[in-house]
Amino acid sequence: MRTKQTIAIIGxxxxxxxxxxxxxxxxxxxxxxxxxxxxxxxxxxxDIKSTNSLADVExxxxxxEACWEADIIIAAVPYASEQELAxxxxxxxxxxxxxxxxxxxxxxxxxxxxxxxxxxxxELQKLLPHSKVIKAFNTTFAADFSTxxxxxxxxxxxxAGNDEDALETVSELVSTAGFNPVIAxxxxxxxxxxxxxxxxxxxxxxxxxxxxxxx
Amino acid sequence: MYEVYFENFNQKVPLTDSEQxxxxxxxxxxxxxxxxxxxxxxxxxxxxxxxxxGILRAYAINETGTEHIIQFALEGWTVSDLYSFLTGxxxxxxxxxxxxxxxxxxxxxxxxxxxxxxxxxxxYIRLQMxxxxxxxQKRLASTVSLSLEERYKIFTATYPDLIQRVPQHMIASYMxxxxxxxxxxxxxxxxxx
Numbered sequence: 001m002r003t004k005q006t007i008a009i010i011g012x013x014x015x016x017x018x019x020x021x022x023x024x025x026x027x028x029x030x031x032x033x034x035x036x037x038x039x040x041x042x043x044x045x046x047d048i049k050s051t052n053s054l055a056d057v058e059x060x061x062x063x064x065e066a067c068w069e070a071d072i073i074i075a076a077v078p079y080a081s082e083q084e085l086a087x088x089x090x091x092x093x094x095x096x097x098x099x100x101x102x103x104x105x106x107x108x109x110x111x112x113x114x115x116x117x118x119x120x121x122x123e124l125q126k127l128l129p130h131s132k133v134i135k136a137f138n139t140t141f142a143a144d145f146s147t148x149x150x151x152x153x154x155x156x157x158x159x160a161g162n163d164e165d166a167l168e169t170v171s172e173l174v175s176t177a178g179f180n181p182v183i184a185x186x187x188x189x190x191x192x193x194x195x196x197x198x199x200x201x202x203x204x205x206x207x208x209x210x211x212x213x214x215x
Numbered sequence: 216m217y218e219v220y221f222e223n224f225n226q227k228v229p230l231t232d233s234e235q236x237x238x239x240x241x242x243x244x245x246x247x248x249x250x251x252x253x254x255x256x257x258x259x260x261x262x263x264x265x266x267x268x269g270i271l272r273a274y275a276i277n278e279t280g281t282e283h284i285i286q287f288a289l290e291g292w293t294v295s296d297l298y299s300f301l302t303g304x305x306x307x308x309x310x311x312x313x314x315x316x317x318x319x320x321x322x323x324x325x326x327x328x329x330x331x332x333x334x335x336x337x338x339y340i341r342l343q344m345x346x347x348x349x350x351x352q353k354r355l356a357s358t359v360s361l362s363l364e365e366r367y368k369i370f371t372a373t374y375p376d377l378i379q380r381v382p383q384h385m386i387a388s389y390m391x392x393x394x395x396x397x398x399x400x401x402x403x404x405x406x407x408x
Contacts, residue, residue, distance in 0.1 A: 002255040068216075069246040091216065095243035095325060130240045165261075165324070 001172070004056070006030045008070035010063055010077055010085060013040035016101055017076030019145035020137060020177065022048060025055035027176035032066040033059055068092040072099065072169065073131075079104040079113070079120045086127035093131045097166045099173075100124045100190070101137040103197045109205065112198055121160065121190035134161035134170045135190040139197050140179065154180040158196075160189040216244045219267045220319045223291050228339045238333060241325035247271070247312040253294075254310040260299035262320040266290050269316025270380055273308045274388070284389040287313075287377055293343065313381060358391075363400050366390065 007024065011017040012033035018040075021031055025048045035041050041059045048055050060066035067073050067089040077085055079102040086093075100121040104114045114120060125133040136159045144155050157179035161167050171181040184193060203209065220242070221235060230238070244267075247253055253271065254260050264271065271288045273296065285308060288294035299306035300323060321329070329336040357366050367390070371378050378386065387397035 001258050003252050003258050065246075068244060069248075071245070092244055094239075095241065095320070095322065 001028065004028050004030055005071045005169075006032065006069055007072045007074060007173075008032045008034060008060065008063075008066035009074045010034045010066070010089075011081075012076060013037045013044060014076055015142040016137065017074075018044050019142040020074060020076060020101075021057065023145045023177035024173065025052055025057050027173070029056065029173075029176075031055075031057040032070060033057065034061075034063050034066050063088050064092055067096070070096065072097045072173070074099045074101065075124065076101055078102060079123075082120065082124050083127060086124060090128060093128055096131055097163075097169060098124065098128055098131045098133050099136050099170060100133055101135075103138050103194050103201075105198060105201070109198075109201055112194060114194070116191075119188070119190035119194050121187055121194075125187060132161065132163040132166040133187060134159060134163075134166055135184075135187065135193055136160075136170050136174060137177075138190075138193055139200065141200075144179075145177065149178070154178065156180050156182045158182050158184040158193050160184045160187055160193060162187050216267065216317070217242065217319055219291055220265050223265075224339055227342050228335045230335060234333060234335060238329060238336060241321070241329050243320045243322070243325075245318045245320055247316045247318060249312050249315050252309065252311045253318070254296060254306055254308065256306050256309050258306055259303055260296040260306045260308075262322045263293055263295040263297075263300060263326065264288070264310070265293045265319040265321070267317040267319055269312055269314040270377075271310055271312050271316060271318075272381075272385065273310045275308055282388055283391070284385055287374075287381060287385075287389065289374075289376055289380075313385075363390075363392070363396070364404055367397070367400050368404065 007029050009017055009021050009031060012021050013035035021033055021044060025031060033041050033044065038059060038061065045057055045059060048057050073089065073093055073096055075082060075085055075098060082102060102120045104112050104120040106113050114123065121133055121135040137157060140155065140157050157174045159167060159170050159174060159181055167183055171183065174181040217239060224230060253264055266288045268290060271294050272284055273286045273294055274282045274284045276282055286294060294310055296306040296308040298304065357369060383397060384394040387394045390397065
């Protein structure tokens with residue numbers, strides 16, 4: 001696509017949010033970074049610009065404004081914050097792609113807090129009924145973004161969603177971030193993806209893996 | 216966010232609150248900054264944009280690299296590469312913002328669904344298309360039958376806002392003239408007053 005797309009990254013100062021911002025700044029995107037910690041965002045923008053002076057990236061101090069301007073919204077926030085976020089952006093997120101990256105882990109990382117017949121992505125879809133919620137980046141650890149190629153193979157990054165066009169757009173985005181996009185299925189496939197990440201986190205902790213296990 | 220859109224809609228086809236809510240669920244809002252593109256040629260035009268605030272223009276670039284402005288869109292107007300939108304073929308137009316803008320976007324899928332689900336939407340679109348066709352016919356007729364001075368006078372009388380807000384060289388491009396020719400025409404009109 002030639003036309004530059006605008007992406008709002010909510011929670012851009014977090015580990016995942018900043019890794020996503022860094023990986024997307026080389027693409028044909030304008031990035032609007034939102035966070036409750038503006039100091040951290042300024043450092044992040046400085047880091048991005050020092051490695052890529054052409055990056056079109058800026059700080060946005062209002063979630064709603066950023067989402068209003070955006071074509072794509074990345075909710076890089078914990079599952080517990082999704083409801084509050086959804087309420088704030090609902091009106092401006094209508095018909096837009098909203099990427100859910102959250103894994104609804106419990107405090108001890110021993111299980112998921114969502115019921116077995118749903119997922120964080122499906123819950124977000126209920127809160128934003130007219131948005132196109134897509135699950136992505138939940139099985140990739142933050143460290144994978146700087147090492148997206150292991151043993152000369154790109155790491156697979158799974159995507160799930162109900163809208164064909166939106167899946168295509170997000171596949172392009174995941175590819176720009178350096179991963180190999182794999183469409184896992186409709187949005188309910190997020191249940192498997194979120195449980196997969198639970199398993200990966202548990203094994204990484206148990207066997208002291210290097211936090212690149214998703215590959 | 217949708218005020219101008221629904222004001223325009225209700226003037227043509229009055230809606231009940233529930234019809235309005237139903238239509239709204241299919242729409243999306245977007246802000247575009249001055250000089251930012253909504254569409255570049257080569258991409259598929261996936262949405263029709265309704266202008267809530269600001270000005271957009273659609274233009275094509277010919278083989279020698281000259282820009283030709285096809286259309287301006289002010290508050291209350293729509294803009295798209297209609298051919299690309301309807302056929303799914305690559306766009307031949309570029310669409311960008313001449314001022315910071317607020318838009319209501321209707322995607323192809325939303326448009327198709329609305330046509331099926333909301334009869335009043337179909338009526339609204341029919342009226343819009345009819346008006347656009349009449350405007351096109353008038354523009355074509357004036358191009359072949361009127362003098363440049365008459366065309367410019369009609370244009371300024373019809374769209375006084377546009378003359379205030381858009382640079383002259385763009386008006387010239389829209390009329391298919393060089394900026395020098397347009398400037399001569401304007402001088403002649405002033406002298407003859």
